[in-house]
Amino acid sequence: MSENYPAPAKLNLMLRVIDQRSDGYHELQTVFQFIDLADQLQFDSRPAGRFSRSGGPEGVPEANDLSIRAAKCLADVGGVHEGVHIHIDKFLPMGGGIGGGSSDAATTLIVLNRLWRTGLRREELMEIGASLGADVPVFIFGRGAWAEGLGERLQALDALPESHYVLLHPQVSVSTREIFTAPELTRHHVPSTIGAFLGGATENTLEPTVCARYPEVEHGTRWLKNQGVHDVRLTGSGACVFGLVADNISAQQIAARVPAPWRAWSVRGCNRHPLYDLAEQ
Numbered sequence: 001m002s003e004n005y006p007a008p009a010k011l012n013l014m015l016r017v018i019d020q021r022s023d024g025y026h027e028l029q030t031v032f033q034f035i036d037l038a039d040q041l042q043f044d045s046r047p048a049g050r051f052s053r054s055g056g057p058e059g060v061p062e063a064n065d066l067s068i069r070a071a072k073c074l075a076d077v078g079g080v081h082e083g084v085h086i087h088i089d090k091f092l093p094m095g096g097g098i099g100g101g102s103s104d105a106a107t108t109l110i111v112l113n114r115l116w117r118t119g120l121r122r123e124e125l126m127e128i129g130a131s132l133g134a135d136v137p138v139f140i141f142g143r144g145a146w147a148e149g150l151g152e153r154l155q156a157l158d159a160l161p162e163s164h165y166v167l168l169h170p171q172v173s174v175s176t177r178e179i180f181t182a183p184e185l186t187r188h189h190v191p192s193t194i195g196a197f198l199g200g201a202t203e204n205t206l207e208p209t210v211c212a213r214y215p216e217v218e219h220g221t222r223w224l225k226n227q228g229v230h231d232v233r234l235t236g237s238g239a240c241v242f243g244l245v246a247d248n249i250s251a252q253q254i255a256a257r258v259p260a261p262w263r264a265w266s267v268r269g270c271n272r273h274p275l276y277d278l279a280e281q
């Protein structure tokens with residue numbers, strides 16, 4: 001039986017849209033922290049040119065799966081004459097703003113770089129990752145981080161509190177594209193600073209647009225606040241919302257009360273990716 005490799009989720013502890021570029025993409029400031037909720041991936045060698053997937057996200061065809069796309073990119077860049085079968089035990093909700101697909105891609109790049117002995121440096125893997133999606137590089141960077149640009153300019157934040165959170169998925173899937181193209185989205189905010197974030201400026205400026213278009217997200221936020229959860233906010237472009245609790249027991253108790261069909265988890269922030277050392281050369 002092949003080894004299991006984790007692909008953890010991320011939270012955006014704050015997110016600020018600063019500007020819109022001429023190509024339509026938005027300049028952001030955000031803080032990424034990993035959490036101890038993860039997909040699990042297994043990799044089995046196949047002959048050259050053979051790439052396949054089992055398990056994985058429902059409704060995503062194998063060829064579109066970010067893990068398969070990542071494997072093919074690495075094989076191309078590294079001149080690898082091997083294929084791979086990837087099995088994904090999917091635990092992270094899709095379109096949740098917790099980066100499940102991006103994390104699957106990052107774990108694939110980190111692990112296959114070892115198994116195939118491609119010997120690419122962390123920065124080179126991050127570059128391949130950036131070509132797959134804006135959130136992929138931070139999972140390869142492997143440290144909690146302040147991010148700018150589209151999320152590719154990263155500065156490690158190793159001393160973030162590794163807090164306990166309740167994470168709630170209100171059973172809707174938010175399209176990132178829909179939110180960023182919404183005419184009512186406020187696209188220009190005065191840039192913030194790491195100091196301001198650490199002092200409590202944790203706003204996600206996508207939140208009003210997401211809540212107006214997806215009322216379930218607002219209901220989920222209100223439910224968490226009514227349970228005594230603090231500093232409740234949206235992660236990424238949603239749909240997940242999360243907030244602070246004192247400890248694991250309180251988080252578990254609140255998560256256990258979540259009304260169906262919503263789902264909730266007790267999670268903990270982690271400043272190091274579980275595969276950080278595997279990517280180090």
Ligand SMILES: C[C@@](CO)(OP(=O)(O)O)[C@H](O)COP(=O)(O)OP(=O)(O)OC[C@H]1O[C@@H](n2ccc(N)nc2=O)[C@H](O)[C@@H]1O
Nearest residue numbers: 024025026097098099133134135150176177180236237238
């Ligand atoms: C908002 C963030 C914050 O972490 O998280 P998620 O909610 O997706 O997890 C990410 O920047 C999302 O990154 P990612 O999910 O890879 O987005 P992409 O697929 O690259 O972009 C989907 C679409 O959103 C818009 N988009 C995305 C990112 C960005 N900085 N500006 C944009 O305008 C573009 O219209 C793009 O076509």
Ligand SMILES: Nc1ncnc2c1ncn2[C@@H]1O[C@H](COP(=O)(O)OP(=O)(O)O)[C@@H](O)[C@H]1O
Nearest residue numbers: 057065066094095096097098099100101102104
């Ligand atoms: N392995 C994968 N896991 C999840 N989603 C994937 C995967 N591969 C491709 N996708 C696509 O990426 C989209 C974004 O998924 P995900 O990263 O989970 O959400 P988000 O960007 O909101 O955090 C999905 O809607 C799906 O179409």
